[in-house]
Amino acid sequence: MSPSPTDPTQPTGDSVVVIGAGPAGLTAAYALTKRGAGVTVLEADSVVGGISRTVERDGWRFDIGGHRFFTKVPVVEQLWHEILPDDEFLLRPRMSRIYYDGKLFDYPLRASNALKNLGIIEAIKCVASYVWVRVRPPKDQSTLEGWVAARFGWRLYRTFFKTYNEKVWGVPASAISADWAAQRIKNLSLVSAVVNAILPKRKQTNITTLIEEFQYPKYGPGMMWERAHEHVLAQGGEVRMRAKVTAIRHADGRATEVVTDEGGKEIVHPAAHVISSMPLPQLVLTMDPPAPDDVVAAARRLTHRDFLTVALVLPESASFPDNWIYIHSPEVKVGRIQNFGSWSPYLVKDGMTCLGLEYFVFQGDALWNSPDDELAALAAKELAALGLARVDEVQAAYVVRMPKAYPVYDEGYKEAVDTIREWIATAVPNVYPVGRNGMHKYNNQDHSMLTALLTVDNILDDAGHDVWAVNVEEDYHEEQRTTTSSGTGRDAPVLPRRSSESNSVESASLR
Numbered sequence: 001m002s003p004s005p006t007d008p009t010q011p012t013g014d015s016v017v018v019i020g021a022g023p024a025g026l027t028a029a030y031a032l033t034k035r036g037a038g039v040t041v042l043e044a045d046s047v048v049g050g051i052s053r054t055v056e057r058d059g060w061r062f063d064i065g066g067h068r069f070f071t072k073v074p075v076v077e078q079l080w081h082e083i084l085p086d087d088e089f090l091l092r093p094r095m096s097r098i099y100y101d102g103k104l105f106d107y108p109l110r111a112s113n114a115l116k117n118l119g120i121i122e123a124i125k126c127v128a129s130y131v132w133v134r135v136r137p138p139k140d141q142s143t144l145e146g147w148v149a150a151r152f153g154w155r156l157y158r159t160f161f162k163t164y165n166e167k168v169w170g171v172p173a174s175a176i177s178a179d180w181a182a183q184r185i186k187n188l189s190l191v192s193a194v195v196n197a198i199l200p201k202r203k204q205t206n207i208t209t210l211i212e213e214f215q216y217p218k219y220g221p222g223m224m225w226e227r228a229h230e231h232v233l234a235q236g237g238e239v240r241m242r243a244k245v246t247a248i249r250h251a252d253g254r255a256t257e258v259v260t261d262e263g264g265k266e267i268v269h270p271a272a273h274v275i276s277s278m279p280l281p282q283l284v285l286t287m288d289p290p291a292p293d294d295v296v297a298a299a300r301r302l303t304h305r306d307f308l309t310v311a312l313v314l315p316e317s318a319s320f321p322d323n324w325i326y327i328h329s330p331e332v333k334v335g336r337i338q339n340f341g342s343w344s345p346y347l348v349k350d351g352m353t354c355l356g357l358e359y360f361v362f363q364g365d366a367l368w369n370s371p372d373d374e375l376a377a378l379a380a381k382e383l384a385a386l387g388l389a390r391v392d393e394v395q396a397a398y399v400v401r402m403p404k405a406y407p408v409y410d411e412g413y414k415e416a417v418d419t420i421r422e423w424i425a426t427a428v429p430n431v432y433p434v435g436r437n438g439m440h441k442y443n444n445q446d447h448s449m450l451t452a453l454l455t456v457d458n459i460l461d462d463a464g465h466d467v468w469a470v471n472v473e474e475d476y477h478e479e480q481r482t483t484t485s486s487g488t489g490r491d492a493p494v495l496p497r498r499s500s501e502s503n504s505v506e507s508a509s510l511r
């Protein structure tokens with residue numbers, strides 16, 4: 001008897017179609033093929049890894065955004081080491097600092113270091129500013145601006161919180177919801193910071209710090225997904241590159257086929273199940289027949305923040321020990337600077353280093369559309385303005401653009417996502433969104449992998465996991481406390497909705 005075409009454990013070709021070969025898609029494909037399921041992975045790009053890829057240019061390797069391999073999820077930790085042997089990982093120190101006014105401040109903020117860098121006069125002004133907000137607190141503390149100012153004073157707010165958050169999210173801090181700040185810097189105020197600096201380690205049972213070291217593949221995060229790709233193929237799966245999904249056909253309450261454009265040729269892939277890590281709006285808009293008007297409208301209102309890196313090759317003397325430095329100086333547009341040599345010595349060349357200047361943008365704005373040579377010149381100029389290197393030290397430059405890097409949590413996004421979720425659950429219940437863009441959730445890499453693993457369990461074992469519950473805990477993923485925590489949560493601020501006009505122009509103010 002031939003196997004049923006709807007039995008996902010049989011490699012019949014009419015089994016599971018996975019859309020996207022990033023962390024979520026390849027994790028799903030790896031887990032499925034490991035259990036003997038027939039899998040076809042469809043990737044529109046020419047490389048695997050999604051935003052977790054490692055870009056290689058002329059022998060230089062760039063990590064897009066910086067990916068620390070740290071997780072509170074044991075099954076994800078186990079999978080990393082199953083895909084990639086232990087000797088392919090490095091254990092790297094975690095170091096990040098804040099650049100402001102020509103000085104480097106510890107991150108997380110330490111009162112003694114911050115007060116020393118600010119100087120006695122500015123420190124007095126900051127304390128006076130803090131006293132003032134205790135007397136006259138901001139009237140509106142529902143925004144990041146009001147919430148932070150009420151706890152640190154206006155001067156420290158402008159120094160350490162305003163500029164960087166506006167660069168990342170592209171809107172004024174006065175328009176960003178306070179909920180995000182409350183999660184990231186809860187239990188911290190100027191008073192508690194000073195007390196902890198003067199009286200350290202005295203009955204501190206709830207102090208939050210960040211991890212001090214993390215794992216990292218020696219040739220960058222893309223190494224993990226290149227190896228996962230190889231495993232999927234070896235286990236009998238199929239991975240089709242440059243396969244752009246143009247339609248997901250559905251009938252009688254189930255998706256039945258996924259259609260791709262591959263080199264101008266239409267290819268039809270039968271599917272008993274579809275696991276999708278493509279952007280959630282794109283998933284809806286490829287449905288054939290189309291989704292109802294309200295679902296389409298919900299899809300069209302979801303937006304993303306985009307990202308570009310200008311990688312500059314410099315002498316090793318321009319290096320610094322940080323993995324990255326947050327740039328809070330308002331006179332430059334760059335938001336963060338990666339030092340790829342501090343991630344792994346295998347990413348750079350002897351006697352040289354490579355610094356990645358990161359710009360947070362919207363597709364179609366002035367920076368996104370700038371020619372590569374202009375972006376390289378801007379990055380070199382800003383690096384010099386920050387005093388980190390001279391323009392004439394730059395020996396090569398490379399520009400990498402990454403669309404849809406951050407799902408935007410704007411006003412009404414939850415309602416839009418809920419509308420889409422409800423329709424998928426009833427109209428095409430064998431379609432499973434996973435991952436950061438697939439679910440329009442501000443997930444870390446490990447969260448994305450976990451959504452894929454739980455989805456595979458739901459398909460093969462009818463496990464009934466609530467995949468949408470991943471990444472809802474309050475604890476930030478890289479935090480560690482003196483008390484135990486199993487949270488894997490990460491959040492993003494709720495932003496005001498951008499008008500159609502602002503989508504086509506660069507925001508006046510720029511994580």
